[in-house]
Amino acid sequence: MLQPKTHSTEVQVTFLGTGTSVGVPMLGCDCEVCRSPDRRNNRTRCAIVLQLPQGTLLVDTPPDLRTQLLRERIPLVHAVLYTHEHADHLFGLDDLRLFPFRLGHPVPLFCQVGVEQRIRTSFDYAFSDRKPTHAGAVPQLEFQTIEEDPFEVLGVTVIPIPMKHGPHFDVLGFRIGDFAYCTDTNAIPEKSMKRLEGVRTFVVGALRRTPHPTHFNLEQAIEVAKQVDAEQTYFTHLSHDLDYEEIMAELPDGVFLAYDGLRVRAHISVP
Numbered sequence: 001m002l003q004p005k006t007h008s009t010e011v012q013v014t015f016l017g018t019g020t021s022v023g024v025p026m027l028g029c030d031c032e033v034c035r036s037p038d039r040r041n042n043r044t045r046c047a048i049v050l051q052l053p054q055g056t057l058l059v060d061t062p063p064d065l066r067t068q069l070l071r072e073r074i075p076l077v078h079a080v081l082y083t084h085e086h087a088d089h090l091f092g093l094d095d096l097r098l099f100p101f102r103l104g105h106p107v108p109l110f111c112q113v114g115v116e117q118r119i120r121t122s123f124d125y126a127f128s129d130r131k132p133t134h135a136g137a138v139p140q141l142e143f144q145t146i147e148e149d150p151f152e153v154l155g156v157t158v159i160p161i162p163m164k165h166g167p168h169f170d171v172l173g174f175r176i177g178d179f180a181y182c183t184d185t186n187a188i189p190e191k192s193m194k195r196l197e198g199v200r201t202f203v204v205g206a207l208r209r210t211p212h213p214t215h216f217n218l219e220q221a222i223e224v225a226k227q228v229d230a231e232q233t234y235f236t237h238l239s240h241d242l243d244y245e246e247i248m249a250e251l252p253d254g255v256f257l258a259y260d261g262l263r264v265r266a267h268i269s270v271p
Helices: 065-071 099-103 115-120 190-194 216-229 246-247
Strands: 008-015 047-052 055-059 079-081 108-109 141-145 152-153 156-164 169-177 179-182 199-205 232-236 255-257 264-269
Touching: 065 108, 079 169, 108 115, 108 152, 115 141, 156 179, 156 190, 156 264, 179 264, 199 216, 199 264, 216 232, 246 255
Parallel strands: 055 079, 079 108, 108 141, 179 199, 199 232, 232 255
Antiparallel strands: 008 047, 008 264, 047 055, 152 156, 156 169, 169 179
């Protein structure tokens, strides 16, 4: 059977947020990074968007989502991928309420069963049998269950990257074309490393200098970056322990700290 013809196209990836779960500045902290005038040290909670030929694909809905989308002038989201169920990656979901008016249908959410269960529990008002009082009163959502097999979103193939996030959570990274996003992990199994072969732009979490039970620290993230050997690696999910200028001066060639508003390019195959 003839395979459909595809071609490679370049897409834009925008870092909406690059901070850890409490953000930077951190409430109640008076450290130099939290007081820094460098905007690259001002980190909202983690998310990215990919501007695909068939629409905008959002990865995670952090609590800062509305502010992030306004800041980057992104007026519409066509679909959402979820890495996992933690609050800093989920609790901005209600900000999706306006999008069905323009989409003409519920917002598709691509997630594992456990994430769907958390959403249904935490946002139970969106799934009530009671008739809404008015249009837009609650989010209109449509779940698409994903596991470890590749799947299609907005005309592109997404390859899940199964990972560990400490002893209690299995999470997903995602590969789209030559771009891979692997935040919130402290272990990438060998079978998942194989899914990263050939990646040209790699994003991975690097929480702080000292060890952490559920995240790569800076030294561990650098080692993973060496193993993946992408042309460029960006660290995200950064705490106030990491000053942008200071850490950038220490990183190997081709390795960078991401920052809110950073834009990078990726290449994907499309019909």
